Amino acid sequence: MKFSRSALGAVVASLLVKGAFATGLHADRDESDCAPPDTIPDLTGADFRNVGVVMFNGFDMVDVYGTLDPFYMLALIEQRLTLYLIAETLDNVTPRGSMNPYNSSFYPEFVVTNTFEDDLDIDLLIVPGGSGVRAPDTSAAEAYLQKMFPKVKVFMTICTGSGLAAKSGVLDGHMATTNKKAWAQMTGWGPDVRWVSPARYVVDGKVWASSGVTSGIDLSFAFIETYFGRERAEYIWSMQEHEPREWDDDPFHTYFGLENTETQPCPWR
Known part of the structure; x- marks a missing residue:
């Protein structure tokens, strides 16, 4: 399907919700048919x-640094917050993956701070996407997720x-969503x-999953609003001139022609 900016723009414009975390697309659905999410962890910022x-x-760079x-x-x-960038080894990593037919070098390198072997006390663990999730061997990363999820x-x-x-x-039994263009494979x-679609992001207890790339920014603001308050979240998104989606x-569920999934979550807060 060729990307049509005008077509997508019309879909986005028709669905855009003014005001962050305003009423969503499914506000009028019968909640007796929805799936209750697990309760989010009872914590503070x-x-x-x-x-x-x-x-x-x-x-994907935006998956990481946008989020x-x-x-x-x-x-x-x-x-005070401390950030750990964790990989299989301490070698620098790059966004370049297997999908680079022109052998382009249009990417920076990023410094890794820790390895999967380190015993870290992580409160929030973020798992980005990108072409690297399709690498022939992702077993080291998978084992790390299994170790850290609990x-x-x-x-x-x-x-x-x-x-x-x-x-x-680690997501078995949990509600989650993913990039709509990569829906079938993921x-x-x-x-x-x-799996849930349509969904910009899904919150199911301790599992917070966003859809494609920039949706991670919206998920971050949902997290900040939940644990640090609406006023703090609004202050930050106003400085960044970003209007988070509910x-x-x-709109990308419609753009890529996906059918609604059987699982449709109830409002999570």
Whole structure:
């Protein structure tokens, strides 16, 4: 399907919700038919001090640094936060993956701070997507997710990062979503995951999963609003001039012609 800016723009314009976290697309649905999400962890912002990101060659830059930017601002104005960039080895990683037919070098390198072998006390673990989730061998990353999932307070996936998490088995029985263009492949990796579409992002207890790339920014603001308050979240998104979408505001579900999934979550707050 050729990308049509005018067609997509019309869909987005028709679905855009003015005012962050306003009424979503499914506000009028019969909640007797929806799936209640697990209760989110009963914590406060002060309980989240250490943030970890799973890194690998072929990660998407916005999945990582778009998602982290609201937390970067939070660390400047709210409380001390520590960031860990965690990979299989301490070698630098790049966004370049297997899908580079022109041999382009249009990417930076990123410094890894820790390895999967380190014993870290992580409160929030973020799993990005990108072409690297399709690498022939992702077993080291999968094993790390299996090790850390029971330990972390909140487990967050961005874009096709939910596919990597699904392959590891940690999302089994949980509601999650993923990039709509990659929907068939990612959901195929997790037959026991309760996949949700339409959804900009899904919150199911400690599992917070976003759809494609920039939706991770919206998920970050939902997290900040939940644990640090609406006023703090609004202050940061206003500085960044970003208008977050509601969790069920998902024009890309329609654009890529997906059918509604059987699982449709009830409003999570």
